[in-house]
Amino acid sequence: MMKAKHQRLILIMGAVIILVAASLLAIYALRNQASYFYTPSELTEKNVEVDRAIRLGGMVQLDSIKTANDGITVNFLVGDGEAIVPVSYRGITPDLFVEGSGVVAEGRLNADGVFVADNLLAKHDENYMPRELDGIDKTAIENSTSKSSMRGGQ
Amino acid sequence: MIAEIGLAFLWLAGALAIGQLFMGVLALRNGDGQGAAYASAIRPTAILQGLLVSLSFICLIWLFMVTDLSVKLVATHSHSLKPMLYKFAGSWGNHEGSMLLWVSIMAASGALVALLEKRISERMMIATLAGQAFVSIGFYAFILLSSNPFERLSPVPLEGNGLNPLLQDPGLSFHPPTLYFGYVGLSIAFSFAVGALITREVGPAFARAMRPWVLGAWIFLTLGITAGSYWAYYELGWGGWWFWDPVENASLMPWLAATALLHSVTVLASRGALKAWTVMLAVVAFSMSMVGTFLVRSGILTSVHAFAVDPERGTFILILLAVYIGGAMALFGLRANTVTEGAKFQIVSRETALVANNVLLMALLAIVLMGTLYPLVTEAMGEQVSVGPPYFNPVSAIFFVPMLIVMAVGPMLRWRKDSLQRVTTAMAISAMAAALALLALVIFAPDAGLLPSIGLVLAAGLAIASLYPLWKRNLRRTPLPTYGMVLAHLGVAVSLAGMATESAFTTERLVASQVGESHEVAGWTVTLEGIEPVAGPNWTALAARISAKSGGQVVMLEPQSRNFVKPFTNTSEAALHTQWFGGQLYAVLGEQAADGRWQLRLWWKPFVHFIWLGGLLIGFGGLLSLIGRLVQVRRRPVKAEAGQGSTDPAMA
Numbered sequence: 017m018m019k020a021k022h023q024r025l026i027l028i029m030g031a032v033i034i035l036v037a038a039s040l041l042a043i044y045a046l047r048n049q050a051s052y053f054y055t056p057s058e059l060t061e062k063n064v065e066v067d068r069a070i071r072l073g074g075m076v077q078l079d080s081i082k083t084a085n086d087g088i089t090v091n092f093l094v095g096d097g098e099a100i101v102p103v104s105y106r107g108i109t110p111d112l113f114v115e116g117s118g119v120v121a122e123g124r125l126n127a128d129g130v131f132v133a134d135n136l137l138a139k140h141d142e143n144y145m146p147r148e149l150d151g152i153d154k155t156a157i158e159n160s161t162s163k164s165s166m167r168g169g170q
Numbered sequence: 171m172i173a174e175i176g177l178a179f180l181w182l183a184g185a186l187a188i189g190q191l192f193m194g195v196l197a198l199r200n201g202d203g204q205g206a207a208y209a210s211a212i213r214p215t216a217i218l219q220g221l222l223v224s225l226s227f228i229c230l231i232w233l234f235m236v237t238d239l240s241v242k243l244v245a246t247h248s249h250s251l252k253p254m255l256y257k258f259a260g261s262w263g264n265h266e267g268s269m270l271l272w273v274s275i276m277a278a279s280g281a282l283v284a285l286l287e288k289r290i291s292e293r294m295m296i297a298t299l300a301g302q303a304f305v306s307i308g309f310y311a312f313i314l315l316s317s318n319p320f321e322r323l324s325p326v327p328l329e330g331n332g333l334n335p336l337l338q339d340p341g342l343s344f345h346p347p348t349l350y351f352g353y354v355g356l357s358i359a360f361s362f363a364v365g366a367l368i369t370r371e372v373g374p375a376f377a378r379a380m381r382p383w384v385l386g387a388w389i390f391l392t393l394g395i396t397a398g399s400y401w402a403y404y405e406l407g408w409g410g411w412w413f414w415d416p417v418e419n420a421s422l423m424p425w426l427a428a429t430a431l432l433h434s435v436t437v438l439a440s441r442g443a444l445k446a447w448t449v450m451l452a453v454v455a456f457s458m459s460m461v462g463t464f465l466v467r468s469g470i471l472t473s474v475h476a477f478a479v480d481p482e483r484g485t486f487i488l489i490l491l492a493v494y495i496g497g498a499m500a501l502f503g504l505r506a507n508t509v510t511e512g513a514k515f516q517i518v519s520r521e522t523a524l525v526a527n528n529v530l531l532m533a534l535l536a537i538v539l540m541g542t543l544y545p546l547v548t549e550a551m552g553e554q555v556s557v558g559p560p561y562f563n564p565v566s567a568i569f570f571v572p573m574l575i576v577m578a579v580g581p582m583l584r585w586r587k588d589s590l591q592r593v594t595t596a597m598a599i600s601a602m603a604a605a606l607a608l609l610a611l612v613i614f615a616p617d618a619g620l621l622p623s624i625g626l627v628l629a630a631g632l633a634i635a636s637l638y639p640l641w642k643r644n645l646r647r648t649p650l651p652t653y654g655m656v657l658a659h660l661g662v663a664v665s666l667a668g669m670a671t672e673s674a675f676t677t678e679r680l681v682a683s684q685v686g687e688s689h690e691v692a693g694w695t696v697t698l699e700g701i702e703p704v705a706g707p708n709w710t711a712l713a714a715r716i717s718a719k720s721g722g723q724v725v726m727l728e729p730q731s732r733n734f735v736k737p738f739t740n741t742s743e744a745a746l747h748t749q750w751f752g753g754q755l756y757a758v759l760g761e762q763a764a765d766g767r768w769q770l771r772l773w774w775k776p777f778v779h780f781i782w783l784g785g786l787l788i789g790f791g792g793l794l795s796l797i798g799r800l801v802q803v804r805r806r807p808v809k810a811e812a813g814q815g816s817t818d819p820a821m822a
Contacts, residue, residue, distance in 0.1 A: 024511075027525055031532075035529065038532075038534075042541065046541065049557070050556065050557045050561065051558065053554035083763050083764065088681065108742075109761065
């Protein structure tokens with residue numbers, strides 16, 4: 017029979033090893049699996065690899081939402097005042113997904129440079145903003161409104 | 171006037187909590203002479219404190235029920251046209267009210283401990299109540315100094331702002347209180363642990379006193395998580411049931427810790443083993459409920475930047491967090507060596523299985539915690555990341571799978587000393603069930619995917635294994651806690667089976683439909699019969715009438731797209747049809763395209779409802795166990811100083 021002290025030590029060691037392994041694994045996986053958030057200008061500058069899960073956030077450009085013939089696929093442009101990225105999404109758009117308002121799209125870039133979204137996050141209500149849009153919000157809104165006023169003038 | 175009375179009650183309760191802490195300290199410091207006076211006053215103080223803060227909360231409910239718009243909180247979160255249920259529930263559907271609810275539950279629980287608990291020594295009771303007062307003082311300070319729910323508003327507005335329509339749902343009204351009961355139960359468990367550490371009485375008596383609180387907290391957390399998941403499933407209209415959202419994780423982390431604590435406290439209560447480990451888990455569980463509160467209440471989830479801009483509340487909670495967790499860890503570090511060594515056990519024994527289960531639960535907790543905090547840390551350093559299922563699912567599965575195996579085998583083993591040979595038959599039968607499931611998968615659904623397949627195979631094995639404790643037993647004389655354990659473990663298998671089938675076999679159809687057009691979804695013929703306007707108390711909606719035929723059966727579904735009046739918001743209400751031995755048909759109405767077609771999203775989700783049925787089974791198992799324990803206490807009152815190594819026949 018093993019001595020009680022040894023046994024206690026083995027149990028503690030086992031516990032420590034498992035917990036350390038879990039933490040190391042978590043750190044390793046977080047570095048690889050965390051999906052990064054990009055604005056349209058970052059996406060065009062940084063050459064993001066095709067088919068990597070990322071998030072794209074910006075303002076839905078005015079007059080850009082087009083529904084395809086199947087009645088389900090929605091194509092639109094997301095911009096941040098500097099660059100514009102085409103986005104394609106199959107599905108029911110979230111409530112308050114409208115032109116000139118903020119959106120975060122989860123998905124991946126395809127080989128043609130179109131961002132294929134699996135999921136769209138728009139504002140739940142007027143008080144809520146996807147937190148990634150915090151920084152770019154103001155300037156982008158100003159840009160899109162200034163564009164709209166330009167259009168209005170034309 | 172009511173608001174001022176409520177505030178006065180709250181201040182008084184806070185003052186009593188400070189008094190309670192000092193009485194406790196003085197009673198423990200001074201021996202029998204002076205100390206006795208303080209000692210005799212501490213229980214009544216705790217009871218009075220619970221009473222006062224409950225009255226304060228009732229005042230707040232009253233203000234919401236009559237929609238007193240001169241109170242700022244009512245004006246910003248309520249509306250005179252809101253249905254009565256949501257006026258009532260609205261009193262805790264906001265930051266200030268929910269914190270008041272929190273501290274009310276906490277003080278009421280403290281009062282219950284003071285009233286009912288007779289099994290622990292008087293010294294430990296004093297230390298426990300003092301510890302409880304220490305924790306609640308922080309919350310009183312937080313509410314009174316930075317989140318006063320009774321603040322008046324001048325000038326008085328004509329109408330209130332209303333409540334977020336997503337929150338106007340009967341299930342959700344009771345979701346936060348359910349979780350709070352869980353969090354607070356863990357804080358009581360923590361107070362007991364503090365009491366036991368201070369008085370150096372970590373032993374079975376302490377474990378028996380703490381166990382009902384851990385069990386109760388765990389039941390509430392289980393039900394809260396189950397309800398929250400179902401709410402997200404039908405209210406958000408995405409058909410998902412778990413998003414690894416930080417708010418969900420905030421309730422999952424205390425649950426994982428409470429599950430571990432629940433199992434180790436049982437070992438301590440009945441076998442006198444795992445003393446230091448149990449106390450540490452009590453500290454971890456309480457820390458996790460604090461982290462949960464911090465994540466949800468500080469506003470840090472909306473944005474680290476927003477948190478930095480309006481730092482008062484967040485910083486306050488962060489300081490509380492640091493003081494409590496740091497203090498608890500320090501106390502544990504200082505006193506851990508005074509915890510006597512527990513009863514011995516062999517490597518092959520139920521104790522070892524429980525330790526393994528505990529360690530694996532802690533590993534899962536670490537994974538969830540790191541995944542939840544990582545985005546906050548990187549954002550603070552200037553990089554935006556989001557962590558989702560691609561991280562959580564595979565990484566947690568690595569530890570979840572062995573945990574399920576331990577869970578299947580553990581209850582077959584005897585306490586203290588056993589051999590694997592003795593339980594070979596039982597293990598073989600469960601393994602056969604798993605093998606049959608595997609065979610069925612290979613033949614009928616070879617492309618089900620790795621994780622769902624593993625899930626189904628393990629669920630089959632676990633379901634059979636979980637029944638083992640009832641095998642060859644006199645079912646009438648089997649104690650309730652044993653039934654509780656069997657049901658809870660079976661519930662895990664049921665829930666797991668639901669998750670796996672839903673992930674592997676869901677059929678989705680996304681269509682643009684004319685009125686009158688039909689679509690096929692997994693054997694159902696779904697026809698859009700018409701679209702019509704509907705009006706509710708504070709919303710208007712477009713409702714789709716959809717008929718779904720399968721075999722000879724026809725059911726009607728009415729998904730809606732709702733517009734709330736105040737605040738102006740659009741939500742979609744999914745429609746569900748449940749087939750108890752089949753699954754759920756799920757329909758969402760989208761927008762109308764320019765050519766007049768309506769977007770419909772249709773899902774057939776086989777056995778998805780098992781996820782929540784399993785959750786309910788787990789909770790019900792906990793309830794049976796709790797009832798069993800309480801009945802046990804009434805039947806045989808345990809002396810305050812139970813000797814070490816005393817056994818608990820019900821656990822045999």
